[in-house]
Amino acid sequence: MTKRAWWLVVLNFVLPGSAQVLAGSRRLGRFGLGATLTLIALAVVVGGAYLLWPGTVLTVFTSNIGLWVAAAALIFYGIVWVVLTLDTLRLARLLRAAPGARPIIAGFATILMVIVGGGAGYGAYIAATTSSFLSEVFVTGPSEPPVDGRYNVLLLGGDAGADRDGLRPDSISVVSIEASTGAATTISLPRNLEDVPFSAGSALGALYPEGYGAIDGCDVSACMLNSIFTEAELKRPFLYPDAEAQGSSPGIQATLEAAQGITGLTIQYYVLIDMQGFSELIDALGGVDIDVQNRVPVHTDETFSEVLFWFEPGMQHMNGYEALWFARSRHGTSDYDRMQRQTQMQEALLAQANPANVLAKFQGVAAAGEQVVSTDVPQGMLGYFVDLASKTRSLPITSVPLIPENGIDPENPDWLAISALIDAALVPTPTPTPAP
Template sequence: MTTRAWWLVVLNFVLPGSAQVLAGNRRLGRFGLRASLTLVTAAIIVGVIYLFWPEAVLTVFTNTIGLWAAAAVLAFYALTWLVLTVNTLGLINLRRAAPGARPIIAAFSAALMVVVCGTAGYGAFFATSASGFLSSVFVAGPSEPPVDGRYNILLLGGDAGADRDGLRPDSMSVVSIDATTGQATTISMPRNLEDVPFSAGSSLGALYPEGYGSIDGCDVSGGCMLNAIFTEAELKRPEYYPNAVAEGSSPGVQATLEAAQGITGLTIQYFVLIDMQGFSELIDALGGVDIDVQNRVPVHTDEYFNKVLFWFEPGMQHMDGYHALWFARSRHGTSDYDRMQRQTQMQEALLAQASPANVLTKFQGVAAASSRVVKTDVPQGMLGYFVNLASKTKELPVISVPLIPENGVDPEDPDYSAIQAMIAAALEPAPTPTP
């Protein structure tokens, strides 16, 4: 009887339902077998589809409906396996097994039940958590097609400090991604660009046809620079963008997006706004970030920069969220352009290190932090496409185009035609070598 007991336990684990078909309730066994074979067949089909069309599979599992369906299926199988395992223990009849084998068989069966049912149960919990995360961060709007073969995304990072009139972005860049190859180009825009043009049809651009604040000034304190556009539209002229909030954006974001289009000459489909006050939480949730520090960067203990707590020394440094935020934002002793380069470096490091495996293993923390610090109008329907595209992006070097004096850009008197020509040249695909 001991050998029979072991066989039934193993059969129940390898092919749930088979133990009942051989030695118990055949009706229950056939139900379990059909359920098990259906799951195996479905997994094989999904795997084959992923090999040839990964975007389709990723699209299903990066939207709330697909995740809720996956959660329901996993919960069903967890319950089914639980019932079959308990029933198998009844078929074994431990009293008839060898006395020394009874506790081992019982413990082994319980362990297998915990592994199988626990894994399925956790998968269901994970899927429902992911669904909630997607609903809180991503919108349900329509997808946008690529323009000239590219997706262009505006990245904004800022905070509403006590000394500021509303939120004012400190970090502004456009990430342009080749829709086929995944090649990414980062265009970093300094916050102090002046006479900023707006794209055609811009609501705020109608008020400043010659560039932002170029004739009669603007309606915010601190200078009519690029980062002031957000504040003016958000706090002073929200009526210029009456549909922004309903579309998952805000007046400040929309105005800044139109300005970024005017600067770069690109059509920008989506935006991502990161609250820098919570940015450190996201990095901590990912387990930190590795940065190759090029020059010494100070960390201060007071707002007047009188005391240096310590320095980031040149070389590879593993930073937690607090120190990564200091590294990206510190400007004392360096220029705004040095800071832009560090922020670009931080973006590239996060892109390289935020692997799917890393995100999945730390999902709860990443999801909680992201839902608090990230706002975007990227629709759920595009997530599968972008996740697949990101896997290609990670395999290629990121091209950087900082709009800084070293590249011929004078922020006080910028030549926007020259800037657009420089960007267009950077985005031009490399010629295919002739054989």
């Protein structure tokens, strides 16, 4: 009877329902066995589909319907498992087993029940929370096709400090991704660029046909790239009446049009990261590892004048507070240094925010993400972009900083030179094949 009890508990774990079919309760056993075999078949089908069409499978499981179906299925199978395990203990007749084996068998079965049933419950929780998170962050709308084989995304680091009138982009870049390979190029735009052009059809650009503030100044204190957001958001929101309905804002839309004018690229989407909540996201992911190239100070307050301590060169593990200061530090450094550090931080996050890490810390990541990220990427595109990001993570990221070291003067920018830099990065000249 002791061996029989062990066999039933093991069979219940390996093939739920089989213990009931063999030892009684055949009606329950057939139901459990059918549910188990159906689950195995579904897992095989989904796994095979993922190998062939990963984007399609990810799209299904990043949709609200797909996530709620997954949550319901996990709850159903969790309940079935618990019922079958309890019934297996009844069938095992532990009172007829050896006295020393009874608590061991019962404990082992209970541990398995908690692990599997609890795992199913936690999976259902993650699916439901993910659905809520995606609905909060991402919009519903049509997908945009790639342009010239590329997806271009405006990435803004928003800084709504106490000394500022509203939010203003502290970092501005365009990430251009090849739709077929996932190869990514980051174009860092200095926030102090002047005489910025706008793309054709821009509402704000119609007021500044020669470039932002180039003729008679602008409507804010400084006519630079990151001031475009402020002017459109606070002074001229009427120029973009449909922006909010499209998941954007007047400031974001005007900045996007400026980024298109600078780069010559068609930008399909934007992502705005609130730098004040950025540290929460880093903490939720367990910190970030950064290879510090030069000494970088951490300040005592927002005045950036007094140094609390320094990051020394070498590999550093930073929490959210430290990572935010690493990206924003100004003491004894330039805007261009900050641009490079922010690009480095983006690359480090991309490398370390892998699915396993995000899943393990999902609750904190989701809670931070709803407060940190704003975007107009439609939820229907998530599966495709998740698949594309997995390719990007395995490739080196090309960086194109528009800084003086690359011959760019932000006060008098040469737009033809900027265009040449970007073209050289996106469409590199092929290396001639040596003659045999």
